[in-house]
Amino acid sequence: MIPDDPLFEPLIRNVRELVAIDDAELTRFLEAFRTVELGKKEILLFKGDTSHHMRFVSQGCLRSYFIDSAGHEFTIQFGISGWWVNDLYSYLTQTPAKHFIQAVVPSSVLQIHRDRLEALFGQVPAVERFFRIKIQNAYVALQDRTLHAMSQPLEERYLEFRRKYRDIEQQVPQYMIASYLGATPEHLSAVRKNINYDRS
């Protein structure tokens, strides 16, 4: 009954490690998803479009980013297998997105339409619970990142990023990491040089 497509495995694990849900309910949930395949650098959501889906990264790596008035890119979030990625503001308010969502490498995404999900919230409490807890955790993580960004110099933030996301660091170019950390590629490059000198 539960779909045995291997793309669904990370999602099943993601749900079951957080909430108790029986097979029938889980199946209803999974059946509401559609698969999207993306090539390297392909864009899944454009600024100005409205986000109608919650999106789960099954394979590969995505990022969301925005571009300020001076043309600078800021990476908001990376997402690898097991992460949810979205422009939540656009999704929640059904207004045009301020961010882009892009595949950094070839990726497989599972997405569920907002109408289906809202209906499921009323029908399967475990699904609503799942998203409540997910968003709580995301909030805490974001708060942590915000505080680090304000209080730590770039070197600390970079080392922290490496510790926490070694698997992300390997698949994304450095200028994206710089833009995630709120720095220029040149500055990050200089910091990396320093770190290597310190080692020897």
Add this chain to the structure above:
Amino acid sequence: MIPDDPLFEPLIRNVRELVAIDDAELTRFLEAFRTVELGKKEILLFKGDTSHHMRFVSQGCLRSYFIDSAGHEFTIQFGISGWWVNDLYSYLTQTPAKHFIQAVVPSSVLQIHRDRLEALFGQVPAVERFFRIKIQNAYVALQDRTLHAMSQPLEERYLEFRRKYRDIEQQVPQYMIASYLGATPEHLSAVRKNINYDRS
């Protein structure tokens, strides 16, 4: 049946403007709250304590902040009437808080114990829904703030703060606003001076 204590009014409004909930359920929810009165500068949650309550500001103004290794204060959040304030990480994981929560001016807080709230989540779906939506909105707002902090100069951030939170600006000292904006009091002072010159 619904408590008519005026302190509850902001909370009742807060819930009813977001979810449909009948009087009996709302009453159950409200009865789980206790009132806490705080004097100016009194601390409600100390760093190192574990947060066992969700807290709602009924009157006055609170803030949460943390102190880094160099002794600098960073204000994470202000909360006036109608806002929820907590160290969510401590609350969710039941680990020692990394932040303080403090009354900026004399304040009245309504708080519900975690055990009561978790029980209500299972019994009254509207309560779980309420918190899911609240935390979604908080996440979006925090993301917005994080992006502004990274991409805008202090002057922009200060003007934005003023526009958005004029009612907060009036009850908190300037050095706390500076610490919220990620700047020193001296720098904010200089920026304010500039703004005034521009006006004339």
Add this chain to the structure above:
DNA sequence: CGCGACGTTGATTTGCCTCAACGATTGTGG
């Protein structure tokens, strides 16, 4: 009144950005 908390000012230092240029690697079309 006198002390402490708060905001301001100015001099100096510093972390980070900007701009320009240059290898190295990747990928692509002829």
Add this chain to the structure above:
DNA sequence: CCACAATCGTTGAGGCAAATCAACGTCGCG
């Protein structure tokens, strides 16, 4: 399969925004 272009990381010079440090005025409160 090679040649050329584009992408990415690095380097260094110069500049600017913001932090630091120290000092001072003012207000409110015990």
